[in-house]
Amino acid sequence: MDHSRSKLTWLLIAIVGALTVFPVLMLLLGSFSEGLTAFGKFTVHKYVEAYTDPVLFDVLANTTLFVLGSSLLSTVLALFLAYLNTRTDIPFKFLFKIISLIPMMIPHLLFAVSWALLLNPSNGLINLALKQALSLEDAPFNIYSIWGMILVEGLLDLPIAYLIIAPAMASFDVALEESSRVCGAGTMRTFARVTLPVLRPAILAAFILGLVRSLASFAVPSVIGMPGRVPVLATHLYEMIATGFATDYGKAAAVGMSVLAASVTLIVVYRALTAESEKFVTVSSRGFRPAVIGLGKARTPLFCAVALLSLVLIVLPVAVLLYTSLVPYSMVPSARAFSLMSWKHWSDVLGDPISLLSLKNSLFLGVVGATLGVLLSIFVAYVIVKVKTRASGLLESLSYLSFSFPGIVIGIGFMWFFVQTPLYATIWALLLGYIGTYLPYGIRPMSSAFIQIHSHLEESSLVCGASPLTTLRRIIVPLLIPGIVSGWILMASMFVRELTLSVVLSRPGTEVLAVQILRFAEDGLWGKLSALGIVMIGISTSLVIAATLVGNRFRAV
Amino acid sequence: MKKLLLALFVLCAAVQAQAQDKALLERAKAEGKASFYANITAVEPIIKAFTEDTGVKAEYTRISTSKFVATAITEFEAGKLMADVVQAPLPVLELLKEKGVLASYRSPAAAGYPDWASKDDKIQLFGIEYVGLIYNKEKVKPGDVPTRYEDLTLPKWKNQIVMANPANHATTISWLIGLKENVFKSEADWRKFLQGLAANKPMFVSSFGPTPAPVESGEKLIAISMPKYIVTKAPAPLDWARLSQPLMGTPRAIAVTSKAPHPAAARAFVDYWLSKKSMDMLAKDVGEYVLAPGVFPPIDGISKAKVIAIRELSDEEIQKWGAEFKKIFDVK
Numbered sequence: 041m042d043h044s045r046s047k048l049t050w051l052l053i054a055i056v057g058a059l060t061v062f063p064v065l066m067l068l069l070g071s072f073s074e075g076l077t078a079f080g081k082f083t084v085h086k087y088v089e090a091y092t093d094p095v096l097f098d099v100l101a102n103t104t105l106f107v108l109g110s111s112l113l114s115t116v117l118a119l120f121l122a123y124l125n126t127r128t129d130i131p132f133k134f135l136f137k138i139i140s141l142i143p144m145m146i147p148h149l150l151f152a153v154s155w156a157l158l159l160n161p162s163n164g165l166i167n168l169a170l171k172q173a174l175s176l177e178d179a180p181f182n183i184y185s186i187w188g189m190i191l192v193e194g195l196l197d198l199p200i201a202y203l204i205i206a207p208a209m210a211s212f213d214v215a216l217e218e219s220s221r222v223c224g225a226g227t228m229r230t231f232a233r234v235t236l237p238v239l240r241p242a243i244l245a246a247f248i249l250g251l252v253r254s255l256a257s258f259a260v261p262s263v264i265g266m267p268g269r270v271p272v273l274a275t276h277l278y279e280m281i282a283t284g285f286a287t288d289y290g291k292a293a294a295v296g297m298s299v300l301a302a303s304v305t306l307i308v309v310y311r312a313l314t315a316e317s318e319k320f321v322t323v324s325s326r327g328f329r330p331a332v333i334g335l336g337k338a339r340t341p342l343f344c345a346v347a348l349l350s351l352v353l354i355v356l357p358v359a360v361l362l363y364t365s366l367v368p369y370s371m372v373p374s375a376r377a378f379s380l381m382s383w384k385h386w387s388d389v390l391g392d393p394i395s396l397l398s399l400k401n402s403l404f405l406g407v408v409g410a411t412l413g414v415l416l417s418i419f420v421a422y423v424i425v426k427v428k429t430r431a432s433g434l435l436e437s438l439s440y441l442s443f444s445f446p447g448i449v450i451g452i453g454f455m456w457f458f459v460q461t462p463l464y465a466t467i468w469a470l471l472l473g474y475i476g477t478y479l480p481y482g483i484r485p486m487s488s489a490f491i492q493i494h495s496h497l498e499e500s501s502l503v504c505g506a507s508p509l510t511t512l513r514r515i516i517v518p519l520l521i522p523g524i525v526s527g528w529i530l531m532a533s534m535f536v537r538e539l540t541l542s543v544v545l546s547r548p549g550t551e552v553l554a555v556q557i558l559r560f561a562e563d564g565l566w567g568k569l570s571a572l573g574i575v576m577i578g579i580s581t582s583l584v585i586a587a588t589l590v591g592n593r594f595r596a597v
Numbered sequence: 598m599k600k601l602l603l604a605l606f607v608l609c610a611a612v613q614a615q616a617q618d619k620a621l622l623e624r625a626k627a628e629g630k631a632s633f634y635a636n637i638t639a640v641e642p643i644i645k646a647f648t649e650d651t652g653v654k655a656e657y658t659r660i661s662t663s664k665f666v667a668t669a670i671t672e673f674e675a676g677k678l679m680a681d682v683v684q685a686p687l688p689v690l691e692l693l694k695e696k697g698v699l700a701s702y703r704s705p706a707a708a709g710y711p712d713w714a715s716k717d718d719k720i721q722l723f724g725i726e727y728v729g730l731i732y733n734k735e736k737v738k739p740g741d742v743p744t745r746y747e748d749l750t751l752p753k754w755k756n757q758i759v760m761a762n763p764a765n766h767a768t769t770i771s772w773l774i775g776l777k778e779n780v781f782k783s784e785a786d787w788r789k790f791l792q793g794l795a796a797n798k799p800m801f802v803s804s805f806g807p808t809p810a811p812v813e814s815g816e817k818l819i820a821i822s823m824p825k826y827i828v829t830k831a832p833a834p835l836d837w838a839r840l841s842q843p844l845m846g847t848p849r850a851i852a853v854t855s856k857a858p859h860p861a862a863a864r865a866f867v868d869y870w871l872s873k874k875s876m877d878m879l880a881k882d883v884g885e886y887v888l889a890p891g892v893f894p895p896i897d898g899i900s901k902a903k904v905i906a907i908r909e910l911s912d913e914e915i916q917k918w919g920a921e922f923k924k925i926f927d928v929k
Contacts, residue, residue, distance in 0.1 A: 079674070162756070162816045184800075263807075266762060267800045269928060278803070279765040282663050283919040284912035285688045289667055369833035370814035394641075452667060459675040544664060547679070548632075548656040559659060562806040563638045564826060 044508055049423050049431045053438065056420060059476030060441040063453030064300070067445065070290035070456065071297060086291040090280070095271070103255070103272040106189055106265075111250030113194030118201030118246060119239075121346065123231075126209040128333050130343055137206075138584065139350045142358060144199035144533050145580030147557050148259035150573045153566070154357035155192045156263060157364075159183035163372055165360075184268030193260045195353055197253050200481070201246035203530050207522035208242035208488045227333060240313070242488035248310050249484055252303050252440070256447045258540075273299065277448050289452040296449045303444030304437050311433060358577070365570035385567035395556050395572060399579070402536050402553040405471055406583060410482075410532035413475045417482025417527055418517065424483065425490035426498075442477040447540035450477065455544045465547040473541045474534075481530040489523030490516075518594065525591035532587070533580040618705075618868070622651060624861035630654040631862035634669065635684035636662050637849065639829065639883045643875045651869065653862050662767070665689050673698050673856070680854050681863035682870075686768070687848040688909055690720050700855040702864055706871035709890045713906070720850050723871055724879070727846035727886040727904050728772045728805075730838040731826060732819040733812050743819070743838045746780060750793025758799035759811045760821035764923035766804055768847050769821070770915050773922065775845040775907035788925075795926045809835060825884030827896050837896065843903040846886070 071087065073080030090096075121140045124130045143151060158166045159181045167179035174180075182188065216238060220230040236243070254260075261274040271279075277295060281287045335342055363373065366381040389395050424436045442450055454473045463469040493516065501511040517524070539554035546555045553576050560569035625631070633644070633655055644655045658680070660668050665685050672678040673696065683693065693699055701718040714722040730743055743749060749758065761769040773791070781787035800817060802808060808822040813833040824837040824844075851870060857863040869875055876889035884894040886904055893900040910918075922928070 157814070160811075160816055162811075163814065262803050266803055269801070279762075279919075282767070282803075283765040283770070284767055284915045285662065285666060285686065286692050286912045287663050287665075287667050369830055370810040372814055452664075455668065455671055459671055459677055464675075464677060465679065543661070544668070547658055559638070562661065562804070563829060564806045564809045565829070566810055 045423070045427050046429075046431070048419065049427055049429065049435060052416075052420055052423055053431060053435050055416065056435060056438045056476075056479065059472060059479070060438055060443075062457040063450060063473075063476070064441045064445060066456035067289075067293035067296065067449060067453040070452075071293040073290055075290075086288070086294045090291050090294040095276070099271050099273060099276045102186060102270055105186055106193065106261075106270075106272050107251050107254040109186075109190035110193035110197060110254045111247050113190060114197035114201045114250045115205075115243060115247045117194070117198050118205050119243065121198075122202055122206040122209045123235075124342065124346060126206055128335050128339075128342075130335060130339060130346070132343070134588075137588075138581065139354050140202045141199045141529065141533070141584055142354050142577065142581075143196050144530070145537065145577045145584075146358065146361070147537050147539070147554060147573050147576060148196055148257070149263060149539075149557070149561055150361060150569065151196060151357055152192055152259050152263035154360040154364075155188070156183055156267075157360050157370075158356060159188065165373065166356075168372070182268070183264055184270075186265075186268075186270050188268065189260050189264050189270060189272075192264060193254045193257055196257070196260065197250045199533075200249050200253060200530065203526035204246040204249065204485050204488055205239065205242045207485055207526050208239050208492060210522045241491045244310055244313055245484045245488050248306050249480060251306060252444050252480075255299055255303070256443075256445065256450075258446075258448050274446060274448060277446055281448070289449055292446070292449045293453070296446050299446055300441070300444050303440055307437055307440055308433075311436065358574075361570045361573055361577075364566050365574060366567075368567065370566055385571040389568050389571045389575070394551055397549075398551040398553045398556045399575065401467060401470075401550060402576075403579060405467070405474060405538075405552065406532040406536040406579070409471050409474045409535045410528050410583075412471075413479065413482045413531045414486075414524055414528045416475065417479060417486050418512075418520070418524065420479070421483045421486035421490050421523075422512065422516070425487050426495065436483075439479045439483055443480045451541045451544035454541055458545065465545070465550065467550045469545050470542060470550060470552065473545060474531075474538055477541060478531055478534050478538075481534055482527040485526035485530065486520060486523040489520050493519055521591050521594055525587050528587050529584050532583045536580050536583070537576055621861055621865055621868075622653075625651065625653045625859070625865035628653070628859040628862045630656060631681045631859055631866040632656045632658070632679050633682045633684065633866060634658050634660055634665070634680035636660060636665060636686070636689075637684055637879075637883075637885070640879070642882055643870065643878050646874070646878065647866060647869045651865060653865060655866060662686060662689065666692050669693055669698055670696055673854075676856075678854060678856060679858065681857040681859045682851065682853055682866050684849065684851045684870075686726065687716070687720070687722065687850045688767075688912075690850045690852055691909065694719055694852075698854055699852045700857065700860075702853040702867060704864070704867045704871050706868040710871070710888050714848075714888045716850070720852050721867070721871065722848045722850050722888060722906070723876070724849040724885050724887045725846040725904055725906050726768060726849055727823060727825075727844045728768070728821065729824045729844045730819055730840070731809065731812060731822045731824060731835050732838060733815060733834055734836040735834040736815055737818050742836075744841055746776060746840065746842055747790055747793070749819075749821075750790060750797065752797070754819060755797045756800075757818040758794070758797055758821070759802060759808050759817040759819075760799045761804050761808065762801040762928060763926050764919050764928040767915050768805070770918050770922065771847055771907050771910050772821075772845060774910060774914075774918055775905075778908060779845060779905060780842045791922075791925050799926075801926075801928065809833065823884075824896055824899065825886075825894060828882075828884030828894055837899075839898055839902070843905050845905050845907050848906045848909075849885075 072082055074083045125133050125137055158164050161167060161179040161182045167181055170180050216234050217230050220234045258274045261272045265272055265275055277292045281289060281292050365385050367377050368380050371377040420435060420439055423432050458464045458469045497515055498511055501515045537554050539558060542552045542555050543558060546552055557569055557572050631653060640657060644657045647655045666689055669683060699719045703718055704721060707715060707721050716722060732742060763769050763773060777787040805823050808820040809826040809830055811817040812820045827835045827837060851867060853863040853867055873889055876887040876892045879885045880887050880892050880894045884896060886894060
């Protein structure tokens with residue numbers, strides 16, 4: 041048993057290593073090389089220059105506030121929504137689930153632009169409305185600030201947190217809460233003293249993934265932070281590579297190495313905090329049934345609160361997108377704007393052969409990439425959770441390597457790697473790059489689900505003569521369905537809107553949606569951009585619905 | 598007699614050139630396709646027309662300026678540069694030339710271009726990425742429209758300007774230096790202008806692409822941007838300020854690569870690109886300022902504007918001035 045587990049661990053280390061180590065290795069070489077590519081004369085000059093920059097301290101202070109704030113916001117919101125959706129009798133659950141996932145499906149650039157249209161201090165729609173309603177002289181909100189950045193990034197990372205916390209919440213053993221109530225604790229006390237501590241691995245995983253994601257994020261720092269003059273690491277890196285024409289990605293990679301070190305440290309901390317995984321087991325051989333808590337009188341007010349939250353935070357920006365796709369240019373809503381509405385941007389986009397080809401490619405990458413990615417994630421998560429060895433710790437760190445690197449640089453690492461292989465400029469390079477980079481999206485929901493499954497289940501199966509593979513297929517996987525669905529949704533919708541790798545690796549014939557969207561953004565064509573963005577949301581929504589339906593069919597009862 | 602001989606010579610040369618063109622095209626057809634790496638936008642109509650007119654397929658890969666050198670050099674050094682033709686701002690092609698990525702080619706199609714547009718036997722300039730002041734014509738009264746760059750320092754423009762980040766946007770940095778060298782009489786006047794502009798607290802965005810949207814929507818009134826958006830964003834209420842001073846921009850350049858997988862198709866493509874037909878398309882459909890004689894974008898008054906190419910700045914200069922502008926404009 042131990043021997044086969046060890047073999048599996050090393051096989052996975054080889055596979056995951058091949059997917060994630062090489063691009064980072066190339067960047068490491070680039071950071072120590074003179075010149076503009078990965079192979080040059082050795083130098084530490086890039087490190088010296090990057091780390092003696094006097095603005096670095098301010099940048100790091102802003103970055104810390106930004107990543108902690110946005111991660112906290114996304115985790116708390118996700119916890120709130122996941123609790124209401126999975127554990128209570130709040131109405132319209134399915135709709136709420138879709139709404140909490142929508143920010144993941146929107147290109148981040150577009151989501152940030154929508155918020156700028158709503159909350160810019162000059163003529164942001166919400167500001168205009170509030171100024172009029174409250175007779176204010178100045179706009180009450182300014183999106184171009186660190187708080188604006190935290191709000192938008194927090195919302196963008198909400199789906200990640202939700203998809204990690206919700207499955208854990210869904211497979212919660214009712215007995216734990218019932219015992220608490222029997223001992224006289226109320227719903228709130230039970231939630232604080234029993235539910236939250238048991239969910240610690242999932243909450244921490246969501247928080248840490250949020251930290252890593254916001255650290256690598258570029259859209260929000262660029263669209264909101266730059267006009268607000270709030271520099272964070274991503275914009276600092278952008279400045280480093282954008283000033284001049286001979287872009288030195290090696291120097292940016294030198295800074296990226298610190299981000300990587302910080303991320304790996306976070307993962308080690310996470311492993312230490314969840315080391316005694318038995319504490320968090322909720323699905324044992326005694327059977328489990330997640331309890332549904334009646335909200336009673338609080339049902340309607342809570343429903344209204346969530347509905348309002350969803351409306352303001354998510355529906356409104358999407359409505360702005362729809363509106364932008366219909367008006368001929370960026371205009372504040374008015375009778376004239378409505379009279380000028382047409383489907384021109386839509387027909388332009390849908391009649392454009394490159395947009396159609398990118399749609400096809402993105403759909404292929406979303407479905408095939410997510411399926412392969414989830415398959416790999418099941419095995420990796422199993423080893424990470426159930427095989428507590430140094431090798432499994434190594435595997436976990438490896439799975440985060442490309443993911444932790446700032447997006448603005450990792451694409452170049454992949455280009456430096458793939459150009460040495462026959463895969464360069466093919467769709468397979470994109471597929472492998474996507475899986476290698478976003479593996480944590482598959483692994484995290486699956487590991488939080490694995491943590492909750494007691495090893496007695498597995499042992500019973502093995503005692504009865506089933507092989508490890510049969511045990512995985514017949515016992516573990518059906519119990520993992522919520523995690524598998526979450527992982528698949530996260531990966532598929534990420535792959536459909538992936539930009540950082542695609543912008544470097546995509547070539548004629550392998551165009552993808554996000555690159556096409558970026559082209560429109562670079563040309564300032566917001567109407568077409570919004571139309572294609574909505575198509576992208578449509579595709580992702582269909583994938584989410586399909587995955588949820590399939591998941592419901594195969595869920596363990 | 599002399600005239601007759603000259604006419605005969607010209608005729609012979611024309612016949613020979615035509616024969617050469619035909620031979621080049623035949624070889625290009627045999628090669629099958631030309632691959633084009635560019636940072637210029639919306640050039641698909643030219644790509645399509647090239648394929649229709651010559652029977653040679655063209656493939657267009659758009660690469661942003663910040664990734665251009667890294668991509669081209671990485672592919673070149675790995676022996677996998679797929680581009681037959683590269684197009685980018687002049688400083689980018691100069692860097693590629695230094696690395697040996699470019700081949701010599703003087704296109705006969707550039708015959709009518711200004712002399713300074715033929716940089717050397719490798720790089721051909723065909724346009725200027727011209728920068729001007731574009732404003733919302735529904736919100737700015739005609740009397741308020743700037744007539745000189747110095748007008749941007751007037752208090753009425755406080756919090757009303759949008760521009761690309763002067764600390765890192767290479768074209769904006771070059772443009773500001775262009776003002777110093779071509780417009781202002783002294784460095785003191787130029788610095789006074791910079792300080793006045795900075796005092797008006799312009800909103801910074803990452804590049805020119807996001808500059809027109811805030812002006813169209815009325816979030817801001819005026820942008821340091823490219824007048825070509827008047828064409829590409831029509832019917833947005835945009836117009837350009839007819840200044841008494843020249844407009845300036847970085848030259849746009851094109852070249853054939855030294856290890857082009859399809860060398861004849863590459864040359865045929867460059868010839869086609871520099872032809873009046875293509876330059877017309879570029880000017881009319883995309884609003885580009887091109888160097889083909891007599892071709893102008895359909896922007897009222899632009900044919901009378903003085904548009905000059907900014908001196909080529911080295912990366913060291915751009916970085917040095919970027920750091921200086923960072924202080925002046927208080928870019929955090």
